[in-house]
Amino acid sequence: MSEIIRSRDTIVFFKGDSQTVVVSQAMVNGGWPGGQGVQWVNSGSDDRMVTYSSGLYGGFLVWGSDEDGDQFTAMTRQQPHYRYATMFSGGCLISTTSYERYTYASRLGGPLVPLVYQVQDILYLSLRGLWTNEDEMTASGALLAPAFFTGFVAQVPKASNRFYLGIQTSM
DSSP, X not given: OOOOOOOSSEEEEEOOOEEEEEEOHHHHHHOOOTTEEEEEEOOSSSSOEEEEOSSOXXXXXXXXXXXXXXXXXXXXXXXXXXXXXXXXXXXXXXXXXXXXXXXXXXXXXXXXXXXXXXXXXEEEEOTXXXXXXXXXXXXXXXXXXXXXXXXXXXXXXXXXXXXXXXXXEOO
């Protein structure tokens, strides 16, 4: 099988449901990678608004806020400028670099302990809105725990796939 060129944060092999959403001011200010998990928030208007996921799910943003490196394309910086993004929320097959690499406990107190992903692992969104095989909501004692599963590992990160995590989403 030939190598797939991977130049974006998220590569879509099969697209599920998608919709355009308004992003919160925090996301406009901070930016986001493609594959970032998001949750719904009240916009105070008729707009459907999302912000960084805190372990809750709404979907994930397929493109990063400043992912297009070609400054001469129409897409460059338009998402944060106009405050919108494309959110996927249905079943998709993707590869992404937007996943947790270290355990929740080790990120809190070190030393860092790598997460190990196996095919068929259940995935959640971390408290930072990245894909993970740990239920960080339960580990943190969050009132809304346990986390809702958001997908399954379809391919583990490895050198031959440039360390992208393959995911079958189930949002």
